[in-house]
Amino acid sequence: MEASFEGLKQELKKRDINLSYQRLKVLEYLTLNRCHPTVDQIFTNLHRDIPTLSKTTVYNTLRILQEAGLIKVVTIEDNETRYDIDVEDHGHFKCKLCGKIYDFHTDMSSLTFDDLSNFRIDSKDVYFKGICPGCLSNIKENKRRG
Amino acid sequence: MEASFEGLKQELKKRDINLSYQRLKVLEYLTLNRCHPTVDQIFTNLHRDIPTLSKTTVYNTLRILQEAGLIKVVTIEDNETRYDIDVEDHGHFKCKLCGKIYDFHTDMSSLTFDDLSNFRIDSKDVYFKGICPGCLSNIKENKRRG
DNA sequence: ATTCTATTTTGTAATCATTACAGATATATA
DNA sequence: TATATATCTGTAATGATTACAAAATAGAAT
Structure with a gap:
């Protein structure tokens, strides 16, 4: 360590x-x-x-x-x-329920966007929000139990 | 109005x-x-x-x-x-110098990323940072004048 | 229109994250 | 070791946001 x-x-x-x-x-x-x-x-x-x-x-x-x-x-x-x-390009996913932030790999260069050729782009960030697999299965579990 | x-x-x-x-x-x-x-x-x-x-x-x-x-x-x-x-999918560009935020159109569906099939994705945000055309030309202008 | 109830607004106080600052401490150099 | 510089610490100040209770307002019922 x-x-x-x-x-x-x-x-x-x-x-x-x-x-x-x-x-x-x-x-x-x-x-x-x-x-x-x-x-x-x-x-x-x-x-x-x-x-x-x-x-x-x-x-x-x-x-x-x-x-x-x-x-x-x-x-x-x-x-x-x-x-x-981790300063390499990658995306972040935040779960609305547990609050945990997950890294995921993305290819920023695949993203198509308007002509920004007169802009100097220094950094790109991609943020997703939603519900993670663990919390999703908890929801299903609770529904089943009523 | x-x-x-x-x-x-x-x-x-x-x-x-x-x-x-x-x-x-x-x-x-x-x-x-x-x-x-x-x-x-x-x-x-x-x-x-x-x-x-x-x-x-x-x-x-x-x-x-x-x-x-x-x-x-x-x-x-x-x-x-x-x-x-504007709640439609679009990107945001923030100029480090003047602080202004520009909208730009992007096709979020073009972005390739890791398998998140077990995640429920509710929203996607794309943030760029850099220098806008106006501020870039100001920099050049200042350099020329010394 | 008037009354009643529920909702919304207001203003102040409390909270929380962040920054400013100055004195104390530690580090690097001679 | 002495000195100068950079860093750390702790407190105070700032700024954004939230909590809360009283006042104002809107909508429904009479």
Whole structure:
């Protein structure tokens, strides 16, 4: 687990971001928890290991990592900003019932759209919403039982 | 302008939403201002005509209209919830420089993605970010002038 | 038109996420 | 080790949104 630390350090150095214990820990958390955590989740979990950790530091770190292109912000819902270590193009599906966010692979280049040739497109995000298989089967189960 | 009121009333009645002056005005504002306004923009503008209007009412109304499927929430940015009267599938492009949000037509059905056949997909959103033509030419202009 | 009931609106207070800021701490360099 | 710089921390401030109760309004019944 601590082994990947070296790799993360390289990533930060490559981008001229000074390494600090807090920054490495945030990055490590995102690497190990690919569930698109919120700031609060990150803070609460890291706080167990680092009792002096401040939420401000988590915010600052996430901003720096995002500006460096190491992480992506997921704004699929308006009341909860989430963070994703996977910066490759992919889609996000949010289940309305359990709230879980699922990754799915999509080929963004397959998407046809109006002529935007005079626009400089830097990023593309695809967000789906609906109900996941687990919650769907729960619904069916409840119906059967009445 | 007031002529479209009748049409909007029908829309509300069809969905069992009681009509009130405030609700009609919010809906009318969104119909006439298709720039994906924020709550604050809607409130500030309507407040000129309706001095007693409360921001809470704007929030309540937007929630009701959204639940009825009459409007869509645009969460392309994490710090500003925006509202769109156009509920048909289409993409949103946000310019990083001027902040303006542009609509563009896309064919969502052209997008290829992983097997989600066990998921119930209710909505699809496509968000692009980058720089719009106007801001791009401003950049060029500034460079030329040094 | 008047009364009654249910719904909606309003305004304030509470909540929650995020940012600003300044002092304390840690890091890198000489 | 001393010094300068960058980072972290904790509190306070901000801004968006929600909760809530009283006031106002709309629609139905008389």
